[in-house]
Amino acid sequence: ALDGEVTTGMTYLVRGSNVTDTVTLTVAAYIGNKEVAVDEISLVNVADGKLGTPGTPGRDGRTPYVHTAWANNATGTDGFSLDSSINKLYIGIYTDFEPNDSTDPKKYKWAKVKGDKGEKGD
Known part of the structure; x- marks a missing residue:
């Protein structure tokens, strides 16, 4: 109140x-x-860890899953995390038909999400 x-x-x-x-x-x-x-x-x-309501199956009946991880280098081997993006420099994403996230950084395509510090503005 x-x-x-x-x-x-x-x-x-x-x-x-x-x-x-x-x-x-x-x-x-x-x-x-x-x-x-x-x-x-x-x-x-x-x-909360619970699965949501399933959608309508696709033509082949398979369910695709998007997986996301974070790390501090372009290969995902430094600071790899499935849970936290805090202070991470890279995001990794891949899709497959398995519900569980892989802990293998090689499966992810990595992209830098935090750039170098820029110059101070006026």
């Missing part, structure tokens, strides 16, 4: 790791004491 007056431009920070069920935030706008608009925002932690 909020204490005090809600003002224009308020910011709410929701950490997904703190969401265990669906959380619904109702936001209302008032002019004076008259409610002029209301909306609801629902937040769900989808990193």
Whole structure:
């Protein structure tokens, strides 16, 4: 619950790791004491390890999976991680028909996502 007056431009920070069920935030706008608009925002932690609802099978009946990993070099051998992109310089991606991510960096195509530090602007 909020204490005090809600003002224009308020910011709410929701950490997904703190969401265990669906959380619904109702936001209302008032002019004076008259409610002029209301909306609801629902937040769900989808990193719960559960599989989502299966889609319609493709023509061949196989399910493709996209796999993502992060690392600190172009071969994926330095700092390889399936879980964290924090402070990683490269992202690796590959697709196949297996649901589990491979821990073999050679399967991934690597691309640099963090460039060199640029010059300070004016």
